[in-house]
Amino acid sequence: MRGTLMRTVRLGVGSLMLHKLRSMLTTLGVLFGVSSVIAMLAIGEGASKKAQDQIRALGSQNVILRSIKPREDFATGGQATRVVSYGLLNDDLARVEKTFPGVRRVVPVREIPLEVRNQDRALNPRVMSTLPIYRDVTGRVVSEGRFLSDSDEQAVANVCVLSDEVARYLYPFQSPIGEKVKIGADYYVVVGTTLSRKRLGSDPAMAGEVSAAEVFIPLETGRKWYGDLQVKIRAGSREMEEVQLHEIVIEVAAAENVPMVAAAAREMLSRNHRQRDYEIVVPLELLLQAEETKRTFNIVLGSIASISLLVGGIGIMNVMLATVTERTREIGIRRALGAKRRHIVTQFLVETVVLSVGGGVLGVILGLVIPQYVEYAYDMPTIVTPLNPLIAFGISVGIGIVFGLYPAWRAANMDPVEALRHE
Amino acid sequence: MSSRPLVHTAAEPVADLEHVSRVYRMGQTDVRALDDFSFTFRQGEYWAVMGSSGSGKSTLLNILGCLDRPNSGTYRVRGEDTQGLSDDDLSELRSRHLGFVFQNYNLLPQLNVLENILVPIFYQDVPPPGIEERAKELARRVGLGTRLEHRPTELSGGQQQRVAIARALINDPALILADEATGNLDSTTAQEILALLDELHAEGKTIVLVTHEPEVGKRAQHLLRLKDGRIEEVRHNRAPSGGPSSSNTAGTGGAG
Ligand SMILES: Nc1ncnc2c1ncn2[C@@H]1O[C@H](COP(=O)(O)OP(=O)(O)OP(=O)(O)O)[C@@H](O)[C@H]1O
């Protein structure tokens, strides 16, 4: 029986080879359908993996509170110097620490708008004054030296940690460790560097496009030298900003409590702030959102793929119907020589499946090549799940069977005498 | 072998038609392609079937070949009534016991000579052992032993018809049916084909050959002439073994 099938397949290939060009053109529909499915899945998977990695880097057990400057709804009076005060308060920090359940650690961050300079090379990175646990809670990785320590904190030391990006710019030809870097008007000893990472906003679509030039100094050092009041000179007018804390990173003890803590933070902040001068970033929520986005993407993709495969299948059916008519006489001969209906069905079904599988195989190959090209040409990560080509291949076999059944049935039900008479 | 009261023929019936009618409905009128047709073809006989165009020769051959079913009457192949057989059963019967030779050869263009000869075997669930050898043997026999790999398009008409005959022989059929097998061939080639059929007859094959050419009709052992779906004449050119040579005109039809 298996031998018979092998022979039928060989025969089918032989018949298809009688019309090479037509057979090839017929497979194109399935080819492009299958390859686009695989390629798009790979690109989608890669993009979503990238987004998810970035969200995870924020710490999926964290809830991040950030200060944002509220929109100014009154015009500034010309030269006037005024103080705008907004953002997270030390009181907020205290409330989180004292009243929030299920919280493991809380890290405050202050940002100080200072220039960082090594001789003639200067940069305006985010200068963050924070606690040593910041590294742990946010998963920063030390690339050289060490991060801030408790003794730095106690000594209110003038030390700093640079992100690689800053380090490379300020010290292009040497290790910055032990060097004195000028931050604002003071000199700080560089004790370590961290791997650069991208910053993430609350909008996952914008995720990771902000570059991360970061400099860390001890929280107490920041407090001591730079109060809450910060001066920004903008377009000729001097503006004073008063921000107590720029960021509070809350590490939740158990992942399942993240939504609860996030809700508590929302509640607490909206109660204590008259204006919306803060934002809450919940990486876990972003992660769920990203997954949801991916699901939607997959549904859209699936629909497009089904349509293209449907069109491919109809193309194959169309050609097979023409083939059956064209080969009416052959069908008559085979019937006269003893072929049963099922033999004829098998023969044409096998031919259709060979066509669609041929298209499927070429489609899988093309579908594996396209992501490679996309990675190379557009520097986008792509991921080919081993299952996808298999599924695509299975689908192409299915298409062959589904769209081959009717032509095969037509062929098998021809009257042998009529078929033999056909010219 | 049971002893039975025989008149002049001892041979087994191979194909047995009893009051067979095949009617085509054309609009308002009925065309009776076969009209209450009764006849018996026996083992080892070689019949030429003649008659004017439209007299029902092809219809008869189609029914003999189980490609078509009568509207009424019974048709038995080697004693088995075909009435109750399913489409699959008829296919099986064709594949095992019948051999066809067509006017236009009807070889499959995508197959080579050897594969073409083997097509009827292809549809048997269990191919007989040594069948490839037999196919090659048959190819040699019809003079194409060196052309096994050739495609039909690379052969002349006569060669193609010889492949078709080899194909008709592959299943060692009880009955060989040839519809105007020499119709497309020039006279020399036709003679070769007829010689081949004579040989097969001499070996004891049962052959029914439809022809338009009187010489071919004379050459066969027996002649059956049709008219309007009925038997017009039955003539025995050469004596069948054990029977007298005779020539009769039978408007009523039936020889059994
Ligand atoms: N499929 C059909 N539909 C309608 N009428 C048919 C059909 N097949 C055959 N006939 C009619 O049946 C009659 C017998 O036809 P058949 O083909 O048996 O003739 P024939 O003796 O083989 O003729 P020829 O020598 O031309 O081949 C003819 O009148 C023909 O028109």
Ligand SMILES: [Mg+2]
């Ligand atoms: Mg005819």
